[in-house]
Amino acid sequence: MPHQERENNVRRSWLVLAGFVVVVLAIGYGLGIAFGAALIGLIVAAAIAFPLSLIGYRSGDKIVLRLNRAREVSPQEEPRFHNIVEGLAMTAGIPKPRVYVVDDEAPNAFATGRDPAHSSIAVTRGMLDTMNRVELEAVIAHELAHVESRDTLAMALTVTLVGLPATVLPFMGPLLQTTVGPSREFYADLTGVQLTRYPPGLISALEKLKARRTEVHAAARATEPLWIDSPLSAGGLNRLFDTHPPLDERIKLLREL
Numbered sequence: 194m195p196h197q198e199r200e201n202n203v204r205r206s207w208l209v210l211a212g213f214v215v216v217v218l219a220i221g222y223g224l225g226i227a228f229g230a231a232l233i234g235l236i237v238a239a240a241i242a243f244p245l246s247l248i249g250y251r252s253g254d255k256i257v258l259r260l261n262r263a264r265e266v267s268p269q270e271e272p273r274f275h276n277i278v279e280g281l282a283m284t285a286g287i288p289k290p291r292v293y294v295v296d297d298e299a300p301n302a303f304a305t306g307r308d309p310a311h312s313s314i315a316v317t318r319g320m321l322d323t324m325n326r327v328e329l330e331a332v333i334a335h336e337l338a339h340v341e342s343r344d345t346l347a348m349a350l351t352v353t354l355v356g357l358p359a360t361v362l363p364f365m366g367p368l369l370q371t372t373v374g375p376s377r378e379f380y381a382d383l384t385g386v387q388l389t390r391y392p393p394g395l396i397s398a399l400e401k402l403k404a405r406r407t408e409v410h411a412a413a414r415a416t417e418p419l420w421i422d423s424p425l426s427a428g429g430l431n432r433l434f435d436t437h438p439p440l441d442e443r444i445k446l447l448r449e450l
Contacts, residue, residue, distance in 0.1 A: 253349030331394035
């Protein structure tokens with residue numbers, strides 16, 4: 194199943210890239226026809242689409258981290274965090290991701306990166322302060338599941354090529370929802386507890402998230418799908434970016450293991 198999930202996410206990444214290029218080319222061609230210069234419109238669109246696609250692939254993770262004001266921390270600054278990430282990465286058989294903290298009191302976390310060798314895990318200050326070691330291990334294992342399955346590649350591309358445009362073009366919000374299904378979080382929950390071999394740890398962590406606000410003031414709306422729970426306040430335009438299954442459903446599934 195992990196291999197199949199990885200293949201699905203790589204395929205989804207290519208579809209996002211191809212879809213973005215096709216949409217931009219179509220818009221450029223359409224505008225070109227409207228102004229009597231179809232070829233020029235197509236050339237300009239290509240000059241925009243292909244470089245942006247390359248940027249999304251190679252630098253999507255850096256864009257995500259910058260958008261959420263995440264700062265890299267050293268082992269001296271956050272020894273517990275580094276120790277947990279290193280131990281779980283070793284157990285998972287992947288390189289240790291880079292470690293970031295978002296200075297916000299709400300407990301939340303996300304992972305990004307095009308592959309395990311270029312991955313990063315970020316947690317909020319609230320997550321570090323709220324969770325005990327077992328719960329924090331469960332959260333980080335969940336994020337490592339996103340990394341190992343290459344979901345972070347698909348999501349970095351989705352955020353930079355679909356999510357960012359959707360912040361100024363609300364009609365693209367539903368497209369973001371179709372690109373990002375709730376099954377991602379269920380999969381990461383189940384794979385994460387396979388890594389820790391202790392479902393109660395993640396159940397306890399999710400229950401704490403349910404009991405507290407998880408809205409992160411520093412979080413960019415476009416990056417909402419990456420977080421372990423939505424970092425946005427409910428209602429309004431944010432509903433267009435509602436990509437997470439309810440915490441109750443996730444907890445129920447874990448209790449059935």
